[in-house]
Amino acid sequence: MATSRVDETSREDVIPETPQLTCSDCGGTDVVRDNEKGELICATCGLVLSDHRIDTGPEWRAFTSDERDTRARTGAPSSYALHDKGLSTMIDWRDRDSKGSAFSAKQRAQIYRLRKWQIRTRVHSSLDRNLAQAMTEIDRLSSQLGLSAGLKEHAARMYRKLIAGRLWRSRSIDATAAAAVYAACRHRGSPRSIEEIAEHSRESKKKISAHYRMLVTKLKIRMPISSPENYVPRFISDLNLPMEVQQITMEILEQAKKVRGLVSGRDPRGLAAAAIYIASIMSDNRVTQRDISRISGVTEVTIRNRYKELVSKLELTMALYP
C-alpha cells in the first residue's frame, strides 16, 4: 500500500485561519470575534459586521504543535446537543464481516438480535426519544436565531439536567427546548427576547415563559436580570447607527440606573430603545420612533413614554451633544 508522506507544514491547515476582514463602515482591519454571542465586531467603530456567524473552529485549543498533535483526533466532536452526545456505536446493516465476506446463517441471526437490542436501548427508551426530539428542536432554534455553538451546548446541558433529574414529566418538549434556549441566552447575557424565540417555535410565548419559570425554579439557577445595555449593540447595528450613538446611549442608561423606579419593572428593550432615540437626536443621527420600534419589538408609544421619562427625570437637554 502506497503512503504519501504528510508534509509538516500542512498540519497548520487543520485549524482554519480567519480570513482578513475589513469593516464596511470605517475600513478598519481590526475585526474581533465574540464567539459567545456569535458576532463579528469592528474594534475601531464597534459596528457589528455579522451576528449570524458559525464557529467553525475546534472546541479545544492548542498552543504548541505538540499539543496540536496529541489533541488531534478523528470523528465528530462529542456534543451535548446530540441526544447520545454523538458517542454511541452503530452496528452496520450489511450482513458482512470486516473482511467483506458474508455471514453464516447462525452469525446472521446473532447479529440480527444484537442490532435489535442496540436500537431498543439506544433511541427507543422514552428518555432518549425525548432527548433526541429535544436536541433537534434546540438545534433548529439555535440556528434560526443565529446562536453560537457554545450557547446551544449550554441550552442542551440545561435540558439534560432537567430530564436526568426526572423533574420534568409530561411537559411539552418543544416549549421546554425553547425555554432552555431562552434560559441559556439570558444566563450568558446574550440578548434574545422571549418574543424572538417564540417566533421560531411552535409553542406560544405564554407557554414558553411558563416553562422557563419552571426551569429556573427546578434547576435552582440564579438568573442575572436582563439589562437594557445588553440590547443596545444589536439595535444600534440593526439601525446602522455609528459608534458615537452607542456611547451616548450607554451614558444615558448609566445615569438612568441611579434614579429609583426608572429602570426596575420596565421592559429593558423599551428602555434601550428610548435611550437610543435620545442619543440619536443628541448626536444628530436622528432615526424615527417607528424604525426603533420595528427593530426593538416595542411600540412607539412605549418608546415615547420611556423617553419622556428619561428626559424629565435625568434633566437631559435634547440639544446636540458637545
Added chain:
DNA sequence: AAGACGAAAGTGGTTGA
C-alpha cells in the same frame, strides 16, 4: 406628508387577600 404626540380603551401577567 411623514413623524411625533397623547388620550383612551384593551390585554396579559403579577400580587396579595
Added chain:
DNA sequence: TCAACAACTTTCGTCTT
C-alpha cells in the same frame, strides 16, 4: 381563586416639522 394593579399595546385624532 379572584380582584386590584402596573406595564404595555392598539387605535386614533391632532399637532409639528
